[in-house]
Amino acid sequence: MPELSxxxxxxxxxxxxxxxxxxSVLGVGGGIFIVPLLVLWLGIPVHHAIAVxxxxxxxxxxxxxxxxxxRGLANMRLGVVLEMTTALGSIAGALVANMxxxxxxxxLFSLMLFPVAGAMFLKSVRPPKPLPAAGPLPAKxxxxxxxxxxxxxxxxxxxxxxxxxxxxVSFVAGSLSGLLGLGGGIIQVPLMxxxxxxxxxxxxxxxxxxxxxxxAASALIFLRRGLVAPELAAVIVVGVLLGSFVGIQVLxxxxxxxxxxxxxxxxxxxxxxxxxxxxxx
Amino acid sequence: xxxxxxSEKRFGRLIQRTLQAGVAVxxxxxxxxxxxxxxxxxxxxxxxxxxxLALVLTPVARVAMLVYxxxxxxxxxxxxxxxxxxxxxxxxxxx
Numbered sequence: 001m002p003e004l005s006x007x008x009x010x011x012x013x014x015x016x017x018x019x020x021x022x023x024s025v026l027g028v029g030g031g032i033f034i035v036p037l038l039v040l041w042l043g044i045p046v047h048h049a050i051a052v053x054x055x056x057x058x059x060x061x062x063x064x065x066x067x068x069x070x071r072g073l074a075n076m077r078l079g080v081v082l083e084m085t086t087a088l089g090s091i092a093g094a095l096v097a098n099m100x101x102x103x104x105x106x107x108l109f110s111l112m113l114f115p116v117a118g119a120m121f122l123k124s125v126r127p128p129k130p131l132p133a134a135g136p137l138p139a140k141x142x143x144x145x146x147x148x149x150x151x152x153x154x155x156x157x158x159x160x161x162x163x164x165x166x167x168x169v170s171f172v173a174g175s176l177s178g179l180l181g182l183g184g185g186i187i188q189v190p191l192m193x194x195x196x197x198x199x200x201x202x203x204x205x206x207x208x209x210x211x212x213x214x215x216a217a218s219a220l221i222f223l224r225r226g227l228v229a230p231e232l233a234a235v236i237v238v239g240v241l242l243g244s245f246v247g248i249q250v251l252x253x254x255x256x257x258x259x260x261x262x263x264x265x266x267x268x269x270x271x272x273x274x275x276x277x278x279x280x281x
Numbered sequence: 282x283x284x285x286x287x288s289e290k291r292f293g294r295l296i297q298r299t300l301q302a303g304v305a306v307x308x309x310x311x312x313x314x315x316x317x318x319x320x321x322x323x324x325x326x327x328x329x330x331x332x333x334l335a336l337v338l339t340p341v342a343r344v345a346m347l348v349y350x351x352x353x354x355x356x357x358x359x360x361x362x363x364x365x366x367x368x369x370x371x372x373x374x375x376x
Contacts, residue, residue, distance in 0.1 A: 006319075055333055059304065062339045066300035069293050076296065080347055080362045087369040095376065142358070213366060216340040217373040223337060224374070230329035231318070234311045237336065241308065 012232070013239040016056070020243020022263070023060060030056050030240050031182035032116055035109060036270045040277060044232070046102045046109070050181030051222035052233045054215045056240045057183045061212030063241055064248065065205075073205035075145045075198065078160055082192075082206075085167045086174035086184070086214040093178025094218035098225060106278035109180045113271030116186055120264035147202055161197045169195070178218035183211045287353040299346045303339025307332045341370045 015037060019030045031053045038049035068074040097105055146157035169191050173184035185207045192203035222228055310332030318325030344367045351360035 055336060058337055058340060059307075062300045062304050062336070062343070065343075066297045066304070069300070070297040072293065076293075076347065077356070077359050080344075080351075080359055080366060083344075083366045084362060084369070087366055087373075091369065091373045091376065094373070142356075212340040213344060213370065216337050217370055219337045220370070220373045221376055223334070224376070228333055230314070230326055230333055233333050234314060234329045237333075238308070238311055241304070 009235050012235045016236040016239020017243035017246075018239075019056075019236075020060065020240040020245075021247040023240070023244055023247065030060060031180070032113065032267060032270075034236065034240075035181050036113075036274055038232075039106065040270075040273055046106045047097065047222070047227050048229055048232075050097065050105070051219065051227040052229070052236050053181035054177075054219040054222060055228060055233045056237050057177075057181075057215035058212050058219055059237045059241045060244045061183070061208055061215065063244060065209045065212060067248070068205035068208060071205075072145075072147045073202055074209040075143070075160070075202055075206045076209065077145070078143045078163075078192070078196070078198070079206050079210045081143065081163060082167060082170045082188070083210045083213045085171040086177075086188075086210055087217045089171035089174025089176075090178040090214035090217040091174075091221065093175035093180075094221040095178075096175075097179045097218075098221065103278055105180070106274060110271050110274035110278055112176065112180055112182070113267055113274065117264045117267040117271060119186055119190075120267060121261065124261035124264060145202070147199075149199075149201065156199055156202075158197060158199055158202065162195050166191055166196050174214045174217075177211070177214045178221070181218075184214060185211055287350075289354060292350040292354055295346055295350055296343055299343050300339060303335060303342055307336035307339065310335055341367070344370060 016030075016034075019033045019037070022033060023030045034053040034056055035046070035049045038044040038052060039046050044052075065074060069076065100108075141159060143160035143163060144158065145160075146155050148154070149156045169187065173187035173191070176182055176187070177184040185204070188207035188210065189200070189203050192198040192206060193200050196203075198206065219228070310328055314325050314327075314329030314332055316325075317328055344363055347363035348360050348367060351357070351363055
């Protein structure tokens with residue numbers, strides 16, 4: 001673990017701040033940037049990096065979810081149902097991560113970055129289309145919900161479908177979260193949108209809501225094993241938290257396909273470097 | 282959907298306040314921990330660790346409030362689902 005001098009702390013907080021802004025702008029959690037930053041540039045063991053990443057995910061999720069719940073965007077009923085399997089997966093993932101050697105975890109992380117870069121690229125060339133306006137809903141199911149969409153200036157109601165397969169996929173998303181220190185939104189958002197029929201805004205808010213629980217479940221496991229370095233985590237968390245607040249407030253409208261495209265290339269480069277580092281003799 | 286005046290809106294606000302309180306407490310502890318560390322006080326690391334712990338326990342507190350809130354708004358099945366999640370979180374703290 002490097003010595004935390006004052007200039008170094010400032011640099012780390014600035015990185016955290018940048019990652020927080022990027023997370024808000026790109027709609028991805030900080031994990032895909034925090035883990036490579038700590039491992040590749042600071043030489044921090046991958047298990048420690050994952051632990052810091054999980055704590056940062058809890059921070060951003062809690063901060064952002066508090067806004068989304070109040071706006072009625074996050075579907076708490078759907079969230080808690082998916083949290084059951086997500087938390088279970090997250091616990092399993094964290095336990096497996098702690099059994100694997102760092103090199104293997106790093107290899108798995110780099111392999112995971114390739115589909116993430118691919119998903120970001122696809123999003124940049126083919127932005128998700130809003131669901132066509134649904135007709136009057138049939139009998140209201142227990143998970144169905146509605147929210148006010150300011151961009152449409154009307155209430156949008158939706159039915160939640162296929163909850164059983166969605167719960168199974170959520171288990172996988174949770175496992176990846178615990179294993180690699182990712183939030184899992186990259187799986188949860190399309191899952192809720194495409195499989196369950198939840199509008200993209202509500203899916204993103206609900207995903208953010210439940211990610212806090214899965215990250216907390218695995219963070220507790222890493223904490224108990226003494227893998228969370230408090231000084232390092234504190235600097236990154238404060239930076240990321242401030243960055244995501246700025247990202248939400250200032251740059252919310254700066255989302256563009258071009259930014260997504262640029263960062264899909266960056267994630268791809270990080271994936272290649274991380275893969276190379278994990279395969280070095 | 283309401284029972285004894287506990288509306289969905291009040292429920293949402295309860296969850297929002299729980300999350301905000303958790304983030305605020307941990308933020309203050311982290312700031313205090315850094316101030317103590319930089320001033321050379323030995324307790325800095327402990328306070329930083331308390332801040333991290335407060336942060337990680339924030340979603341746990343939020344789930345506990347879901348157990349209570351779903352019960353209050355008359356949706357016991359979701360209260361039970363929240364209880365399962367709460368037990369899983371407690372389990373992860375013990376593993």
